[in-house]
Amino acid sequence: MPRYIVTFYPKKIQLSRGFNVYGRAMSVAKEGDNLLDIAKPANVFLNSVCGGKKICGKCKVIIRKGKVKTEETPFITPQEREQGYVLACQTTIHSDLEVELLPESRVEDEQFLTGDEEIIMDQFNGQETTSPSQSSERLQTISPFPSLTTKLHLKLSPPTLQDNVDDMGRLLREIRRGRQIPFIQTGLMNIKNLGRFLRDNNWDVTVLLGNRDGIIELMQIEAGDTSAQNYGVAVDVGTTTVVAHLVDLSTRKTLGIEATSNSQSNYGADVITRIIYSLDTNGLDVLHKSVADDINGLINLLIQKNRIDINDVTCVMCSGNATMTHLLLGIDPAYIRREPYVPTANFFPIIRSDEADININQYGLLSCMPGVSSYVGGDITAGALACGISESESTCLLIDIGTNGEMVLGNKDWLVCCSCSCGPAFEGSGIKYGMRAGRGAIERITINDSDSEVNYSTIGNDRPRGICGSGLIDVLGEMLRVGIIDKAGQIQSDLDSPRYQESEDGPEYVLAWKEETAGGYSDIVITQSDIDNLIRSKAAVYAAVVVMMQKVGMTFDNLDRIYIGGAFGNYLNIEKSVFIGLIPDLPIEKYQFIGNSSITGTKMVLLSNVAMAKAEEIAKKMTYIELSADNTFMEQFTAAIFLPHTDMDLFPSVAKKLSSAIKLTHGEEQYITIK
């Protein structure tokens, strides 16, 4: 009997105390299970007043993908039915499902946020999270302006002979009204013509305030009420990919996302090559300028698409590994690769963005997430912050898969982390038709048992341009399942399929015929070399997880929850990730796919100095474990260069499926929205 995966979204997930994100929750169902019943194991609480008696009409959801059976009900209009609305309590499950939750049917009365991202920041406020940790001095300074920058509209009373406070004092008095702000720093530029400016504008102005480590800076004064025009950018500076999110700092909504390849790739694929390049004359400058240009390009795209003035972009928060952060800031990274491998800085000051050649408002601020060591950077701190490991009672594991695989293991009492190089294959780099998770990327694939034909779906439902990380995992899993590749990853030469081709570089398998593609001039294929790359990448990740668990003397059973992060796109098939041996064979309910956790954590910090304080605590608390210190990692890596693993006892669910693969008849996924 097939197991169906039911995905609920957007699901409000309480992460770090006081911070919520909207993510996805998954539940496993059997054929014919009731949708309302299956929501509860995923901690999705639908607003079911009647307790599932089909009489209150409150548990309304939208079926976005998959096959269900449901009943006629007066609570659903015909127009709604067209769009997939059902009552969960009178709906049964007959395939994998994607279920969209409605604000009115969720118990939490949260504002429903839109955006094409997978995780959206919930509204929050630094002042709501005022339980300072003992270990952080910064948390004792809860700022009334938690965002990196804030705009505040002020209507000042003009001075009189009775109230003859000076102009600057009058302005600061109004900023401080009802707020505890011991320090307000500013430069002369805001004072020189303040007298005239205030009078010319009838004492009606908006101040731009920066929050520099809890110290408020008066950055700029504008005429009238411009408080709604204040934007920040969160940037994930990956070795291979740079992603930027534009955030409206007054509504806290994400307005847009753009991504690009890191142009530093022209000077080396990995951090070590780039550090070596930086040692050349001007090398550091070239690498710094490359990534600064990438970020400036992304910001320009974002403001153009959203019709925003660059002067209203007032802050940038970046995360990246130690080398990426050093290069972004123009800091010499030479010592990262020299014993004893210490970076010049793990913690970075909040600076003017133009110090890093990032072009926003001339007084704009820029900061970078704090890192742990030369090999665990601010991106991982951000991920750990986003998934809330450091506040969890039970032990959790975060696996973040990028050009490096990084893991964080722990709970509220302790945190360890490690890093392994796994190559950029899951980011689509080093794969013939690999691409970032953007429009036209094949993000999911199934292959028919019967005729080895390929079904795929792409991001944005565009014609395919290539394959992104989640698609590559699906490909590997499906090819293994239907026998196109063997457990060693070898494409079988005796395949009776037109999709099997021999090229100069060896065998390959066609995923999309050229007629179907966006370009239209070549087939999208997966090559033997691609498969070998993917297997090495997945083996590195798995080996790192195993060695890390061994080093702390724990088994997988000790894990309460496993967060999977990475630039896979909107979607990651956890079952197939287990199937190819990328991640341990554990109950699917223990997994939570959190997408690009780095940018989520980075946005949290952009929006809250409390989050920044938590990030610093995490960075200070994390202990780095060196995996390469002995041979254990190489041994585990070698054992894992197999699908799913040389030791099938480690993957009992996969062993079971492989042995019964031939008998499967319900394997194909259906992309049918019910009518």
Place this chain on the structure above:
Amino acid sequence: MPRYIVTFYPKKIQLSRGFNVYGRAMSVAKEGDNLLDIAKPANVFLNSVCGGKKICGKCKVIIRKGKVKTEETPFITPQEREQGYVLACQTTIHSDLEVELLPESRVEDEQFLTGDEEIIMDQFNGQETTSPSQSSERLQTISPFPSLTTKLHLKLSPPTLQDNVDDMGRLLREIRRGRQIPFIQTGLMNIKNLGRFLRDNNWDVTVLLGNRDGIIELMQIEAGDTSAQNYGVAVDVGTTTVVAHLVDLSTRKTLGIEATSNSQSNYGADVITRIIYSLDTNGLDVLHKSVADDINGLINLLIQKNRIDINDVTCVMCSGNATMTHLLLGIDPAYIRREPYVPTANFFPIIRSDEADININQYGLLSCMPGVSSYVGGDITAGALACGISESESTCLLIDIGTNGEMVLGNKDWLVCCSCSCGPAFEGSGIKYGMRAGRGAIERITINDSDSEVNYSTIGNDRPRGICGSGLIDVLGEMLRVGIIDKAGQIQSDLDSPRYQESEDGPEYVLAWKEETAGGYSDIVITQSDIDNLIRSKAAVYAAVVVMMQKVGMTFDNLDRIYIGGAFGNYLNIEKSVFIGLIPDLPIEKYQFIGNSSITGTKMVLLSNVAMAKAEEIAKKMTYIELSADNTFMEQFTAAIFLPHTDMDLFPSVAKKLSSAIKLTHGEEQYITIK
């Protein structure tokens, strides 16, 4: 019987709690009084182990000026005797005296500081003054680095695999070692090449730290130990005169003093004229640049004379009235003179000095003393800080005489202040041969009763170049005493003295014949016009004091202590100041001449952020009293345009002296150092 004035210096004076200055103390003696006995009423405690029995030899002092009788003693060598050393206990007084105190004979075991200034900062440390006032949040942040800037020599341990803290973290860890510093701000410039810099210099560096309102900023990192090379400049930006003191921030000693005319005088003598000039195109810029150039010139003179590198001058603290401070910072002063007369700022941020075009270390800091209102500026806050009024149990009065006369009255519970325009006469401006208190200035004068001949002494004992404020007060008093002028200030035309001359502009009196002068080409005279100016100035000061006392309902008897400040030079004859009616006729012991109190307070703030916090408290606490609100001030002014006053009952001591002037035979001072 004549009264002699005995001046002791340098006398340690406890001002604000935790701050001491070396000043002068005065005592009044009769002919033949014992010097040790007379020290006590002036609170000068000599180290007299034997209790004045002439057997311990501990009460050694140096007689710098005046006539004494003393005995032979084995405790004084013949060489010492040549230089004026005596034992106070076996010395009697036979003229006015200047007595230099020796460090070994003072009870307080304080470091003896040198310098040609009248008041020298004592060594102090912010941490010694840790009793925060309830009203100031800032005082709760006692910094381990109280000076505006501090250099700290650090020897870091190199990183190892065990201690693999990042370079920046290692540096900050060492800065924080044993110190509570929650925030350390810095820019990227200190981080970019930190890795190489630390290794190239064998982890042996000196950090330059700024104290910005209690927040520590890492300003610069230098190789090796440069901690002894750190200098600050305190600047008193007067309307007429700009004075700069160079301070060694590591020893806290004043190394040099320079003064110059404020070049803004070319664009107007008083603040109102300059504000009007600032409204012209580029007017503000011209005025700003003028005074910035003056200050840069003074700093250059100071560093050349002391052979100091400009990069080692790391901070500047300025004080001035509201208009002077606005112009220095390039802030539009227009609204100071428009109802309701509010300045753009009373409190100023700590900025980079180059924001105000002051050239020191490129990252150097500059700040200005906080002011109270458009007409009571940071110079008065500094004066009030220096004399410690705001911490006094009993009620005190500060009279600061410059181009404006400003008064502060109060005690630890309340403070009021007022301001009057008295013209720059006492600064030597508007007086034919007036000059600043610099080398060659006639600083004291006596005139013989018998032949009206003039005796004078000059600063530095140079040939005379002109007359400074203290000399002018002496001139006025002596001319009145011997009858050269009458009580209305008119030079008597029937004088039988070659010194009486008639010029085109009216009568004048020769103080120094041209042959005696430094220039040698003209007599130094005092003209009728000079005398009229001086009388108007002194009348304004006296009238302001009277009106202020009336407004708070107090009489002079309520005053415990009166501090006289101003740019008179090293010396002010209090008796003669009373004699001409500049200040009230009160017992001389109640007066304390504190010289340029503005620069003293400014230096205190340069050296201590605790002093800065106190200054801010004072500025917030002071209530400004408008003198011109009714006619009282004009009435008092008119009554005071007379020597000493139209109402002689207010000056009984003067009345007595004037009536007996003819009988005086011991009036002449003697400038004899005993042999």
